[in-house]
Amino acid sequence: MTDDESPGLGLDLPAQPLEKSAAASPYRVLARKYRPQSFAELIGQDAMVRTLGNAIASGRIAHAFLLTGVRGVGKTSTARLVAKALNCIGPDGKGGPTIDPCGVCEPCRAIAEGRHIDVTEMDAASHTGVDDVREIIEAVRYSAVSARFKIYIIDEVHMLSKNAFNALLKTLEEPPAHVKFLFATTEVNKVPVTVLSRCQRFDLRRIPAEALVEHFRRIAEIEQVDIEPDALSLVARAAEGSARDGLSLLDQAIAHGAGVVTADAVRDMLGLADRGRIRRLLSLLLSGDAAGSLAELDEARTLGIEPTALLRGLMEQTHAATRTKAGGSADPLASAEERAASEELAGSLGWGQLHRLWQMLLKGLSDVAAAPDPNEAAAMVLLRIIHAAELPDPATVIARLQAGGETGAVSVPAARAAPPPAPRAAAAPAPVAPAPEPEPAEDPAPASFVALVDLIERRGKAIRASQLRREVGLIRYAPPELVLKPLQPLGPNFTRELTDDIRAALDARWTVTLGDGEAEPSLQAQEKMAEERAREAILAEPGVAAVFAAYPGTTLESVSSKDANHA
Template sequence: MTDDESRHDEPGLGLDLPAQPLEKSAAASPYRVLARKYRPQSFGELIGQDAMVRTLGNAIATGRIAHAFLLTGVRGVGKTSTARLVAKALNCIGPDGQGGPTIDPCGVCEPCRAIAEGRHIDVTEMDAASHTGVDDVREIIEAVRYSAVSARFKIYIIDEVHMLTKNAFNALLKTLEEPPAHVKFLFATTEVNKVPVTVLSRCQRFDLRRIPAEKLVEHFRRIAEIEQVSIEPDALLMIARAAEGSARDGLSLLDQAIAHGGGEVKTEAVRDMLGLADRGRIRRLLSLLLSGDASGSLAELDEAQALGIEPMALLRGLMEQVHAASRAKAGRGGDPLASAEERAASEELGGSLGWSQLHRLWQLLLKGLSDVSLAPDPNEAAAMVLLRLVHAADLPDPAALIARLQGQGEGAVNAPAPRPAAAAAAAPRAEQEAPSHAPASAPAQPPPPEPAAPAVPDGFAELVAFIEGKGKAIRAVQLRNQVGLVSYAAGQMALKPLQPLGASFARDLEAELRSLTGTPWQVTLVDGEAQPSLAAQEKMAEERARDAILREPSVAAVLSAFPDATLEAVQLKDSNHA
């Protein structure tokens, strides 16, 4: 048995070309890259697409075979390979020549071998990227009228079908909707959004998924064993992650890594080949950023640049760390392919950071990744991103800052609560009226006063300020900018919408006011005469104040002496403090 035959028998690993004769030596055979050598030759060898295989298998078993299939997905997940497998499954006649359509083509009958070698006369494969026009489609339309020469079905495989012109699609529509019974169409595309909906509605669509990294690792490990290549587990993991769900991309990287290492694949060699930063360096850099060490962070960046690590790869590594920490904090655990040390580090980081910090880090890194990709000098842009992260690490948590401003955060929690006036007046009296036998160290305590219900503000402006003070900033902005007051009284008010409001605005506002004031409210939205919005009134008041200031003799004299001087801003004093 030849080497190629033994590889073909390996489960999950097939060849796209037949085995070479024994008399051909390995040196005489042209080298085929791994992505071609280990192309799947049966549905059992197609990894990561179990749902599609099950659907096709049931359709073939029950005879419910569509006349047109559309296969879509990212590059390298097996669209064209699946189309060829479907062609083999529909035309297989079995080793004895008596078989019918099957989800497990034999691979040894003449139709199977001819389709695998790309020489079957009834299976036409067309590249729509180079055959885009109406004339190319017209040839197909003319040919479908004739029956298959030797196969059960005449099959047309059109790769990158989204590249066809609009006129070509239109010419194909009628034939695609009602093709002869002996014709099947198989379309493959990476950009399904560019395929007209009229074509999509005439096809049975299959979305091929990205292949999970753990399946790619196992697939690449088996190939390395067959190729007799020594490869370290971490190197396999790096290649699988860099493949981003594409088997073809991963096999190309594996081919490159084998050539790079001279038949032995080391982790450091793969890291250098891909321009990646090691996980320890990423964790060290993230620790410096979170501690606010700007100098140390820049020094780490300079060292990474000296080692040839791309700034984009460095930022992607930081994003992976933040993402892993977020998953660990949410209780979903880290990357199942990561080591126990990396998972423990992710859990520790997730436990030490709050959700707002993790979200802020993610957003800053995402924005920084875009900045680095657009900057003339990526290294300078990466340095600025790191400095931005360093200073963001010192910012207080917004929720904690609001609580502190409202007297509920640190420094306010441990402060003694102010004593109510009633309680302060009652305390000496209670101490005097206490029984003489009561211990001096335990004076009688008065009952706590019942909290008073908040008073209803006297005016609309006061109500808006009251709502804002209760932490309802968004609602306060709506009332200040988007409505005009028609009428106001305790427990009821009429407002005129100045901008589009939601259908439940009045109902939601009534519920909030009832919760905040403890009294029922009635809010109605009406058309007609209304006061300007509070924001407009404030602006008009500012303009009046500006005009009054400019009319002041002293100000006019200053502006006359200094022609270039301008009145930049006017700050209105609160009437309570004027």
């Protein structure tokens, strides 16, 4: 038996004649050579296999299936396996649909070799038009030639045009009993909901890294390749849950190592930094050794390690330490040395330090990706982390201020907790001080122009109140007389409309006129000036100044209205 006739080979290449020598056969990559030929070989999708098995055993087989998931998790392979399961007739030719197709009957072999006349596989990326769908619609009217079911497998179905989807809807909703549709897509969000509602959907999961490691180990044994366990772990991590991606990387690693695959060779191939280098760099950062950190970065650059890979390694180490500190389960692929390093780091750093380190690395990763020179950006990220490591955490600063520590500054929490002194409270401007809402009958004339505007707003005239705050300045407020200066163009009926609004709010007749004399700034401008005065007063407080001195580069983002009113 030649290599091409052995079990467990791909579905993309028909079997070769016996007289053809193995040396003349073209090399087939591992991703095709080890396509699953049965549901038992499909790794990481146990829930879907169990559901399909129960459906086939009970005869509750849907007329359309939609398989979705990331690349390389087995969508197309599953569709072909379903086609074999539905059309298998068993070795004796008398079997029915089964979750364990025999693989030896004529339908099984023909489907595996891609030559079955009743199983049509179409790539929607290259057949996107409505004419391609019309061919399917015309063909479904005819019974299967030799199989139990006529099956249509449409890969990357989301690539079909809108008209093609619309043309398929009626047939997809009520197909003939002998027709089954199997759709596969990586972008299910692009499939119309009208199509989704007519299909039985299966979401194929990312394959766990430990399952990929075991899968790759078995393949390495079959291929007679000597591969280190750490190298398998690196390939499984880099695969990100995709069996096809992992097998492609494994194929590359075997070629890279000439039949012997080591962890160092895989790191070189993937451009990764080794774990020891990551731990060494992280130790230098936390100890504040700027020169040593930059030297480590330069050495990594010389070895061809990308700055982004270096920062990702630091993030992985920080994440592992944080999970360890939180009591989470350790990475099953991590070595004993890596787990010990995570425990040591978790014990030496507090929660605040771990979170701050993670955020700075995350921000640094985006900076490196956007920078013209990634190596320069990476150096600045490392120096930023070293600088931040020298700063005390907020709890330490507050405790030092409360105890009257080195800064000798007034405690910020004490200043915030203590009631404001009486003179400061008395100095608060009366117009903006909160007061109970006056009853119009008892106090028909508000005490100030600000109170009048507030009253108009409470009476349901929010637009008018906004106009009074932004577009006019007060010249004279002497109830029942009001003289305003326009700061922006007003409507021709402004004074009459405002008079009516005041009469509705106060049940009194007022005289409203517009003048051109000296006027106060608008109420909006006054509020901004009050906020600026409050900002200056807050920045002048000794406790705040001490915090700013402890954290260089800190800024005061905003001032609340309460602070502005008491400024």
